[in-house]
Amino acid sequence: MEIKLFCPATIANLSCGFDVLGLCLDNAGDEMIVRKVEQKGVRITKIVGADLPLETEKNVSGVAAIAMLEAYERDFEPINFGFEIEIYKHIKAGSGIGSSAASSAGAVFGINELLGKPYSRKDLVQFAMQGEKLASGNAHADNVAPALLGGFTLVRSYAPLDIIRIDSPEELFATVVHPQIELKTSDARSVLKQTVSLKSAIMQWGNVGGLIAGLYTKDYDLIGRSLHDEIVEPLRSVLIPGFDLIKQTALENGALGSGISGSGPSIYALSRGKNTADQIAKAMSDVYENMNLPYEIHVSKINPDGVRVL
Numbered sequence: 440m441e442i443k444l445f446c447p448a449t450i451a452n453l454s455c456g457f458d459v460l461g462l463c464l465d466n467a468g469d470e471m472i473v474r475k476v477e478q479k480g481v482r483i484t485k486i487v488g489a490d491l492p493l494e495t496e497k498n499v500s501g502v503a504a505i506a507m508l509e510a511y512e513r514d515f516e517p518i519n520f521g522f523e524i525e526i527y528k529h530i531k532a533g534s535g536i537g538s539s540a541a542s543s544a545g546a547v548f549g550i551n552e553l554l555g556k557p558y559s560r561k562d563l564v565q566f567a568m569q570g571e572k573l574a575s576g577n578a579h580a581d582n583v584a585p586a587l588l589g590g591f592t593l594v595r596s597y598a599p600l601d602i603i604r605i606d607s608p609e610e611l612f613a614t615v616v617h618p619q620i621e622l623k624t625s626d627a628r629s630v631l632k633q634t635v636s637l638k639s640a641i642m643q644w645g646n647v648g649g650l651i652a653g654l655y656t657k658d659y660d661l662i663g664r665s666l667h668d669e670i671v672e673p674l675r676s677v678l679i680p681g682f683d684l685i686k687q688t689a690l691e692n693g694a695l696g697s698g699i700s701g702s703g704p705s706i707y708a709l710s711r712g713k714n715t716a717d718q719i720a721k722a723m724s725d726v727y728e729n730m731n732l733p734y735e736i737h738v739s740k741i742n743p744d745g746v747r748v749l
């Protein structure tokens with residue numbers, strides 16, 4: 440028995456929500472086949488499109504799958520069969536759109552389906568987070584939560600884990616440009632300071648509240664006003680070629696807001712309507728064409744479903 444999955448890319452942080460906010464993209468992502476087999480354990484049998492380890496304990500999907508199966512045996516019953524995973528990567532590692540999260544979320548979702556759905560999508564987040572821990576040294580949930588739940592997600596608390604899913608306003612679109620350099624999340628985290636000033640914190644939590652209110656009330660201007668990062672962007676943006684110009688170009692072409700996607704180097708913009716999102720994509724492309732910098736670009740509506748069976 441096997442299933443084929445679409446494992447979506449995601450944008451984490453959304454400027455004001457470092458480690459707590461994320462959204463799910465609709466047309467960028469990986470594919471994965473998860474197969475139930477007689478041999479016990481979890482094996483990664485194929486990885487196409489990326490040079491990633493096949494060893495289960497060194498692969499994010501393997502680690503997430505093992506975390507889930509250990510919990511299953513504790514919560515339910517012993518398992519006398521196993522799983523094989525084939526991964527078809529389209530999201531580049533170190534791109535800032537949740538490459539490791541797509542693999543971790545896909546693995547736990549696929550195995551859960553083949554086990555008869557003992558866990559809810561929300562339950563699966565804690566297992567997928569173990570893949571993120573392997574990838575970046577930190578079990579952040581702001582990519583795996585939207586990859587599993589779709590829409591926007593807020594991690595209200597990590598301990599205990601408390602995740603809130605929020606619908607996206609219909610006309611909201613994302614444009615994401617990925618300058619073709621690799622920026623490891625662990626490196627992008629190493630430039631951060633461990634303390635913030637009260638003044639910055641006040642602005643940041645004001646914006647997080649504003650963004651959540653804007654999503655619930657479908658107030659696009661409020662969403663735009665809230666997409667601002669006092670704390671992380673100033674430290675990380677210097678790692679991204681052309682960041683200031685790309686952001687300024689996005690805003691000049693009608694973006695509600697723009698900033699670093701996850702830990703970068705991808706840069707995202709949110710806009711109202713596909714036409715504006717396309718126009719921003721064209722303008723961002725022109726910037727990197729002029730800089731002679733290779734890039735990939737995506738325009739996507741917000742994916743309401745998260746990982747899905749194909």
Ligand SMILES: N[C@@H](CCO)C(=O)O
Nearest residue numbers: 451458579624701702
């Ligand atoms: N919140 C994480 C996301 C990584 O994709 C970070 O910014 O480090």
